[in-house]
Amino acid sequence: MAKKGLIILFIISIVFLIFGFYVNFFSRRIYFNNFTSDEQTEVFKKYKPKKISVCYGTKYNCKKINYKLKGSVNEKKLGTYTLTYIANYKDVSVTKRKKVKVVDTKKPNLNVEGIFTNVCPNGKNDYVKITADDLYDGDLTDKVKYKIKDNKIIYKVSDSSGNTTKKTFEVNIMDNEKPQLILNDENIIYLSVGSKFIEPGYVAIDNCDGNITEEVKVSGEVDTTKPGTYEITYTVKDEFANETSVKRTVKVFPKNSYKPGILSNKTIYLTFDDGPGAHTARLLDILKNYNVKATFFVTGYNNNYNDLLKRENDEGHTVALHSYTHNYGLIYQSIDAYMEDLLRIQDKVRQYTGVTSTIIRFPGGSSNTISRKYRTRIMTDLTKKVEEIGFRYFDWTILSGDAGNTTDPNKIIQNVTSAVKENETNVVLMHDIKSYTVDSVEKIIQYGLSNGYTFAPLTMESPVVHQHVNN
Template sequence: MATKRKRRKRRRLRLGRMLIVLMIPAALCAGIYMIYLNFHPVQLIAKDVVVEYKEKYDPRSNIKFVFGGNKDEVKVEGKIDTNKKGEYPISYSFKNHKSDALINVKDTKAPQLTLKDVTIDMVSDFDPSMVIEKAEDAGKIKYTYDYDKTTIDERGKHQITVTAVDEEGNETKKDIHMYREEDTKAPTLKDKKATLTIKQGQDVTDSMIEAKDDYDPAPTIEIDTSSYNSKKAGESSVDVTLTDQSGNSQTVTIPLVIEKDPAYGKKVVYLTFDDGPSENTKKILDILDKYDAKATFFVTGNHPEYNNYMKEAANEGHTIGLHTYTHDYSTVYSSKDAYFEDLQNISDMVEDVTGEKSMVIRFPGGSSNMISAQYTPGIMSELTEEVRQKGYQYFDWNVDSTDASGNNVPVSQIVQNATGSDEQYINILMHDTDAKDTTVEALEEIIKYYKDQGYIFLGLDTSSYPAHHETVN
């Protein structure tokens, strides 16, 4: 028994010595690692990191752990622009120790491509790009299409292989089908219940009519002008023939309302007053009321103390037009955006005062002014086009009273200049400011002259004769 105990004791001693021998290297390794961590407290996931082009990346996400601290305490230096491919060095500092990484921004993803089956008729040219519904990639995509060009014009099913390759050579390839069929149906109206409305003397145009077809995106619209009489106001109808590119055709009859136009067939004077309202506006309104004449006031926002006269003018049936809020050439013509911002300001003011939105405008100086070019060359050509695209109509004049040539221009001169036209539609330029007393004095004589010549006096609307000038810029 004693011998066995001695043996067990010796084994325990040997095992203890072995454990001590093993623990010493482990302790040394742990000690060395702790020393290493003290000198390299920021441990990174990778020294070289690939980041996807145009995707967001936070360099702190590369920190694995921080010995003796946390990620928020690490100072990260260096900038990464993921919108620009390339290498970006980043340093991570903590307690006077630094670790470095290299961020490589690359495009490694192939384009995402969504295709759609398409069906076309026998006469349409096949454009392979029509099978692409959506394509997404961080960079530019180049497409190639593979199909049997010898049979592509035949009726039936055709396989189209689309390959999309980005700037880095990442590639996506997909198959889709094009079906070519015979078109036997004629176009129809998009809105079969639509009613057209025109003014007396106005023609029905194809821009007023919307047609649709199974295959032809733009069917031909032919209007039978003999099917209606635009000279006669009231309810009517117009015959329209719709034809697609395959030759399928049908004639439809569309209800038509011809609105009475007080200017139709008559001689009309459009009295226009710029730059108001002013203390003279009330005097002008009284004269207009005396002769049952309507006029147009192109107003600004410079004298809001007289806005009650603007409201009175609107209530009496006169047109309130927009002449810009500031009437400051250096502001309104400094850029297109500046003009439309100013126009919106006066539009909002007019709507607030009158309760009506105005789509009638006059440019400061008219569309032929040459001052705007000092601020933005070519701006008038752009503005005259864009205001109409936005639904406005701008008005110049074909008779100038010359009351803008100075204050207190002689009444006789204003009358002479304002009454020198015998055109069917006369748009007279005058001004409504505190200094234009002689304009007010001349107004009554101008009205009486044209009334004696058989003219009527109307306010402008978007369908009135615009008397456009030639732009000079």
């Protein structure tokens, strides 16, 4: 039985073979010759479909026929396009499809020019100019990547089709520049005892590593409960271990410790002439903040700030007498004229403060020569006269410069801080009607307090400061 089955299977096979052979060689149909269903073409290159021919008949007797071609290829754009070939003969129709892929196989251009000595460890090199472009993608400069391997730097760029160009250069890997470490705010910070120290911050920039602010280490502590000088150290290292270190000094100073009747050998008398004025209230706020007591030699002609006379007195300052009119021509023409003006300002001060002040400062000081224009020897007479009737006049020992041509607060600060001395009667001439003077006061106070000085108001008991009388 098995043998019979095999024979039947053999016969069937033979029949199929003969049938296949017949179909292949003798049946009539449409043939596409030379046809490929997949093609590739380079972008921007004119595309021509491969030549084919179409015929109808058998393999041995085939008659050429026409065909239609539908579809097109955009050679300027990457992608896959389909072309459709249709051939008709009698009532037989055959359609074939061809896929045409527009590809970019060209590598991009990579240009690297410059100097390769001392390349940063991370490859950053400011002395090299890199450009890259691609026929299809255009500018690829932003896509250039690099890596450091051994003593080589490898630049690499790929286009959107994955074509890659590499360039390798021998380099000396080196960072010999220290990072820059810049402190925000001042390098010396003054703090009143009991206040809070808030780190003003810093910025660290390295030539190779860029912003490395986060790598900065801060050491040193500030105890704002204790007066003293504290140091904070800021250190930063770049990846090549170049180190930069900077210091900030924090001076914690005590509040002003002036007590009436007790004189220190380090005393500063801040005196303000010609006010009160537009900046006096701000000045009083600053003084109050540091518990600093000062002396105001006031004038009487500006009634807009009369209430500040009271405030000056209430806050522990000395309200002293300068002049009601501050008019040289008027007050220096006679003793009587001067006395009339003096009593007028004394009256006004009494009216607002309840205090009868006997502390005075002559307009222009006792050494002024301008008064000669109005009466000779008037200063000689006045300085005697006022003392006889119980007044006390004060000149100054330190010029802040604000009555001259100094309008820069920093210059005023420098003038004053460089002049104050231990064991001297430091009477500073300033003017509270000038904004730049008021701007300078806080720093002067900070300097004084952190250097052990006490700020005191002038009183009848204060050491007298008299200049030479010149008229």
